[in-house]
Amino acid sequence: MATKHDVTIDATETTFRILEMLKELDGAGVTELATRLDIPKSTAHNHLVTLRENEYVVKHGTTYRVGLQFLEFGEHTRNRMKIYDVARPEVEALAEQTGELANLLVEEHGLGVYLCRARGDQAVRVDTYAGMRVHLHCTGLGKAMLAHMPEERVSEILDRRGLEPRTETTVTDRDTLEEDLAAIRERGYAIDHGERLSGLRCIAAPVTDDDDVAVGAVSVSGPSSRMKGERLETEVPELVMSAANVIELNMSYS
Amino acid sequence: MATKHDVTIDATETTFRILEMLKELDGAGVTELATRLDIPKSTAHNHLVTLRENEYVVKHGTTYRVGLQFLEFGEHTRNRMKIYDVARPEVEALAEQTGELANLLVEEHGLGVYLCRARGDQAVRVDTYAGMRVHLHCTGLGKAMLAHMPEERVSEILDRRGLEPRTETTVTDRDTLEEDLAAIRERGYAIDHGERLSGLRCIAAPVTDDDDVAVGAVSVSGPSSRMKGERLETEVPELVMSAANVIELNMSYS
């Protein structure tokens, strides 16, 4: 009898499995897709034809690729987010003031999603890009947000996404994380000592709504060699918190 | 017997119809979607549940919205395009040199897709954004590309997409367009006298591959008041063409 009442639509799911695989492989042919996903060639083919006719996929010769329509989708939804509109200039200002890399993160489905980033003169080259998803527990940005979420939501997220270690400094223990979050609430900003990428320090402040619930976070990150002493303790934190503050104000009044 | 052999998958198509509608409405409830798309509530609901479980859609209270996963998709595919990598710095340089708005366009499914843009100090505020799709015949960028495409491909595109007028200066006649394209080939760049947006002039140069087929185009656009005389005739065209040239070279060798 399988699973009682599963309202989920299989055809749609295989379509997206195909799209994800196409993205991962950066283009592929029918046969390769079919074998990788363990579906008949004809099924893969039908889905690809459907996607192409609706202009979500392009076909160069014999290989199919993900099309740019998704860029339209993504850009469109991002542009309609108020926090993006408001925060972008502040993130750019942060990058310029510090010379480092500045980021904006929001939460979705229990994961962090980078909305935008700006590079200062000295900014490190790291792997982050707009749209990228990360676990919340292993970034300063994520911890800043977790610190300002209802307790039940936090444990719901941690249950679902776990506390996988990424580097040697990643917090993998629930109690330790809880202490960390308390400290963040106390001092107003979060620090990340290479918890996702070793050697990269990150200072992040939450952006909260009127009920003090996080709707996002902004950060400045740079190499440990530069992020230390007075700069790490007061200078950058103050800039980041003030940026978050400006964003909060502009979110309320407009 | 309906339509002989239609391999297209209906479920997938309704899923995307829902997504498009969600995008258009900037979020909606089950009932609203169902009535707008003329499908049963339960159908809409099932699709939405599927989309949410796969994290393509978010649900705030009673309204569903398009999620940020598509941003990931779009950004990812854009970043993997060589022309984007190569052209972005050149587009930024163009914006700085001219103080105006600079753009990069590619073609997909017979439409132009903006890949990136950069704003100079004086840059006008227009509606273009990355991922946006436009008809090729009514922009300088599009005409620059059409001028360097196989004849059959051009007529295929025009047949499919038509020559809809957007402003009073839009070229709507096939022969006139053909003359226009010949002139573009001759002089090396395209001019757009407010053919998509009145008052906006645009100078665009094609980026071609080794076979002289367009793979994209770059442009500078500004208000007619500033784009005239020497600047319109030689200064900006030279900058744009030289940028296109640099991009072509960097595309071949790397």
Next chain:
DNA sequence: AACACTTGTTCCGTTCTACTGAACGTATTA
């Protein structure tokens, strides 16, 4: 130049599933 191999595409029968429309539960408003 013919062959073997791989690719994408087409075909058709069958099973399973996506759709339907009504009923249910729940929240919001009068």
Next chain:
DNA sequence: TAATACGTTCAGTAGAACGGAACAAGTGTT
């Protein structure tokens, strides 16, 4: 409290997605 509007659940059925094999088209090899 009643009534409206909403999202959600339910079960039956028509029909569509799937599966496997056959076909076509191209590629590289012998």
